[in-house]
Amino acid sequence: MDHREFERQIKEYIRQDGRSQAAVARKLGYARDTFNKWVRFVNRMPDTVIFELCELLELGETQRTELLDLAGYATPSAALPTAKPAMKPAMKPPLQRPPRATHFVGREAALARLLDELQPGQAVTLCGPGGVGKTALAAQAVWSLAPDGEPPVRFPDGILFHSFYNQPESDLALEAFVRSYGEEPHPTPEAAARRILAGKRALLILDGAEDADDLARILAVRDSCAVLITSRQRKDAVDQWQMLSPLPPAEASALLQAWGGAWAADEAAVERLCMLVGGLPLALRLAGRFMAQQGWRVQDYLAWLEKTPLAALDQGRRRRESVPLLLQRSLAQVSQDAAEALAVIGRLALAPVSADLIATSLERDAFAVKRGLGELVDLGLLLTDGEHYEVSHALVYTFARSALTIDTVSLERLVRVLMTETTGSRLARERLSIMRRHTAALMDLLLTQQAWPLANELAASVIPSLHFQGYWTDLLVLAKGGLKASLELWDDAAAINHLYWLAVVYCDQGDYETAVNTCRRALADAQAAGLTDKEVHILSQIGFIYSQMSRHDEAIEYQHRAWQIARSSGDRDDEAMTLNQLGVAYLYLGRFRDALVHLEKALELCQPLNNAENQCTVLHNMGDVYRGMGAHESAIDVYRECLDLRAKVGYSSFEGITLSSLGRSLQEIGRHTEALDCHTTALQAVRNVGDRRNEGVALINLGCTYNALERYAESISVLEEGQAIAQEIGDLHNRSIGLVHLAVALQGLARDKEAHHALAEALSIANQTDSPGVQCLAEEKTAKLLRANQNFDGALQRVERGLSIAGTHALDAQSAALLVELSAIYQALGRIDAATEALDRALDILIPISDYASNRVRAQCSALRL
Structure with missing residues (x-):
């Protein structure tokens, strides 16, 4: 066994492969810190990980045997299987390259400088007016770095692109980056992005930064990533920057001729036209596409342009006015279907949209709409992948939004189509990942037009699906918009609903004080309006928040108040669920008998109502109570009844949580293999729905089962991941539990001093959060550790x-x-x-x-x- 030589060899193999240690960890599917500790032999690297590492680095059997022997495992390397284990599925780094310009003319010096300045950890800004070619230059640089569909050597962790046009919220950019790596943006987009980008060498492209509400927040989490910013404003420039000017006459002429082809043969007319539009690349593209598609000679196009006010303007105003003028010329040649389709697109976000959605909104034949969209593609106003359509430039989008109109009936139809597309079925929820940006754009438009009823209805319809999928930033946008609309309408019930959802998200994000304050505002409104059903839900939510804050007495007080009102009102569903929440509050406090009494009453109320969803919830919580009491056989029976009911009614949203709890009880009665299967399945299930808190819980449970199997190195690995999540989201209760199980694993590896520190920290947190169950567990494990050391x-x-x-x-x-x-x-x-x-x-x-x-x-x- 030679730990130093093991570390040296691993690092040398990684260096020869050309990757960073963090990139290797990510490729293998392990946390960076966990992998680094294995390499440094703080913890022993499991045999299976050594196999996976050798597979990734394409090492031979000789090197693999050498590493196994250096690791000093009890199992001789000769006895290990020679077949290589299956690699964990590794996510390919994102490669989000903006569309490459069909004709890229000039800018050779600017491109060379940009490629030289784009280095890990550096920020580069391209400044200039709209339509000058900032995004085209950025795209050319990206395609030069990554021409073959693989991440460039300089940025092995990928390329991410985000446009701020029509979505200025920095949280949306941070969310997009996190989701690009297959993660969920929890507890907050900023915290998640900081975690995901740490140690990475990726290239972040921020397009249209002049519209960003907080560019500095994004730059603060970039770590070693490079950032390429495009902006119309010089003040957004960071580190190195270039100010792009319109193309000089020769390059402008070459670009127009490239787009116009044979129709732009007259050099004098070309030169004059380029001068009139100020050498602006976007204007030249629009003019050239028009000539090529409509069969206009450049002399004819110039003759029309000379009759416009453009010729009388100074050079600066020509650049600003040329694009809208040329867009008007292009739209004058298209069909009504095309013009109306572009008007609809202007009401949505700067994002892909299907022809079917546009056709349904306009109540037009889908074939006719697709033909109209094709006209817009031919003229360079839209881009398409064959299925979806998107405007080709932010200035085209601005024109469609400001210069084209849509009647009230069509707008309402568009909103209702979008609501239908994004609510209800599981398929609709999946569509939401694409359509959510359009809902935010429509909300902004409805608020601007003071279409209060429609804005209120849009928010109420889409918010539950946004919450289910964890799109918290989008939910906050819609809930705030819905709240404004409902207040304008004097609709107390709707306003209270929107406040409730705001509180739910604040709680999900760990901002408990804001969540409570928002609930109190909603509670006062509900009481003033005499809306007892709303009062019940808000009181219960306050109780739930206090439970998360470990303020258990206050949690019980609020849940009890909610139950009393629900019982008095005669609403049996509300009475059942407040009894359930009251039971959970007692469970958190460790008063299991009280918890069971309330949960049994809740179940009695649910069953005659045939409310399977509520029955599942109550059954799961009853299982948790039995498990807390140590009655694991009873807990297993209840958990399985819950899972069977979920499968029967198709209510599988929280299946992972129940599986994880089932695994804990199976482990407690010695059925470790079944427990391991449950925890592995549960971990994947909670990750699939983006439940960050329960991902941490599942990791802790998995570590506990590894302890029972004396697989201590693997236990430490997953427990450290669970600890990181619990600490990140402020989950003190599960952090203390995870520390106890981590201590058990450390003691199993004879690392008693570290185990003692972990137990001391666990006990400190348990005392702080008033968690008697964890206090007892920590005292028991500390006693065991002291006994082992004869104290x-x-x-x-x-x-x-x-x-x-x-x-x-x-x-x-x-x-x-x-x-x-x-x-x-x-x-x-x-x-x-x-x-x-x-x-x-x-x-x-x-x-x-x-x-x-x-x-x-x-x-x-x-x-x-x-």
């Missing part, structure tokens, strides 16, 4: 402290576990009678709640009495 007095003090906490809070399962540990201490001291008495006390507690646990303790008692 028996310290171990006895820890057990006594834990028993006191467990007795105060009626935590039977925790009392039994502590008594078992007390027996082990007495055995180590040779006090067999005291050890037997402690086991008898534990057995008395366990017999009513767990056959498995009581049988194990009974066997220990029998062994002691022999």
Whole structure:
């Protein structure tokens, strides 16, 4: 075993491969810190990871055997299988290259300078007026760096592109970057982006930065990534920057002739036309496409242009006015279907849209609309991939939005089509990932036009689907818009709903104070309007928030108030769910019997109502209570009943959470292989729905099962990932639990000092959050660690402290576990009678709640009495 040589060899192989250590970790599917610790031999690298690493780096059997031997594993390398294990599916780095200009003329010096300045960690800005070719130059640089569909050597972690046009929120850009790497932007887009981009060498392209609401926030999280910014404003320039000017006469003429072909043969007319439009590349493209498509000679086009006011303007105003003028000329030649389709596109976001959505909105034949869209593509106003259509330039979009009109009926139809496309079925929810930008654009338009009823309805319709998919930034935009509309309408019920959803997102993001304040505002409005159903939901939400904050007494108080109002109102659904929430509040506090009483009442109310969704929720929580009590056989039965009901009714949104809990109970009764399967499936399920909090929980549960199997290195790996998530989102409760299980793994590897520190931190957090169950667990594991180090007095003090906490809070399962540990201490001291008495006390507690646990303790008692 040679740890230093192992580290040296690994680093040398990675260096020869040309990747960074972080890139290798990501390719293998492990957290960077976890992989680095394996390399440095802080933790042992598992055999399977060594196999995967050798596969990735294309190392031979000799190198693989050498690494395994250097790692010093108990299993000889000769006994290991020679077949290479399947690699984890690795996500290919994103390669979001903006469309390349069909004709790129001139700019050779600017391109060379840009390519030289685009380096990891650097920011480069291209400044200039709209239509001058900033995005075209940026695209040319990107395609020069990555011409073959693979990330460039300079930026091995990919290329990401985001346009701020019509979506100025910096959070949307951060969300887009996070999702590009297959992650979810939780707890906040900024925190997630900081996590995802850390250690990466990617190129971030920020187009239209003059519209960004907070460019500095994005630059602050870039770490080692390069940033290429395009902006019409010099003030957005960061580090190196270039000011682009219109093309000089020779290059402008060459560009127009490239677009116009044979129709732009007259050099004098070409030169005069280029001068009239100020050498602006976008204007030259529009003119050239028009001539080529409509069969106009450049002399004819020039003759028309000379009759416009453009000739009388100074050079600066010509550049500003030329594009709208040429767009008007182009639109004068297209069909009504084409013009109306462009008007619809102008009401949506600067994003792809299907022909079918436009046709339905206009109540036109789909074939006719597609033909009209084709006209716009021919003239260079739109781009298409054959299925979706998108405007070719931000100035074209601005023109469509400001100069073209759409009647009120068509606008309302467009909004309703979008609502239908994005709500209801699972397929509609999937469409939302594409359509959500259009909902935000429509909300902005409706608010501008003071179309309050439609804005209110759009928000109410789409918000639940946005929340389900975790699009929190989009949800905040719609909820705030809906709130403004509902206030204008004096619609109290709608305003309260929008406030409720705002509070839900603030809570999801861990901003509990803002969530509570928002709920209090909604509560006051509900009480003033006499809307008792709204009052119930808001009181319950406040209680839930307080539970997340570990303010358990206040949580119970608010849940109890919500239940009393629901019961008085006669709404059985609300009564059932407030009883459920009250049960959960007691569960968090460790008052399991109280929790079970309330949950059983909730289930009795749900069943006659045939509300399967609520039944699933209550059953899951009942399973958690049984598990907390140590009655794992009962918990398993309830969890399986919950999963069966979810499958029967197709309500599988929270399947991963139930699977994870089921795995914990299976592990507690020794069924470790089944538990491992549950946790692995659960982890994938919660990741699929972007549930960051429960991803952390699933990782902690997986680590706990690895501990039971004595696979301590793997346990530490997943527990560290779970710890990172819990710390990131402020989940103190699960962070303390994860620290206890991490201590167990560290002790298993004889790293007792680190284990002691982890337990001390866990106990500190548990005391801070008033979590008696975790306090007992930490005291028990600390006692075990002290006993192993023959500090028996310290171990006895820890057990006594834990028993006191467990007795105060009626935590039977925790009392039994502590008594078992007390027996082990007495055995180590040779006090067999005291050890037997402690086991008898534990057995008395366990017999009513767990056959498995009581049988194990009974066997220990029998062994002691022999």
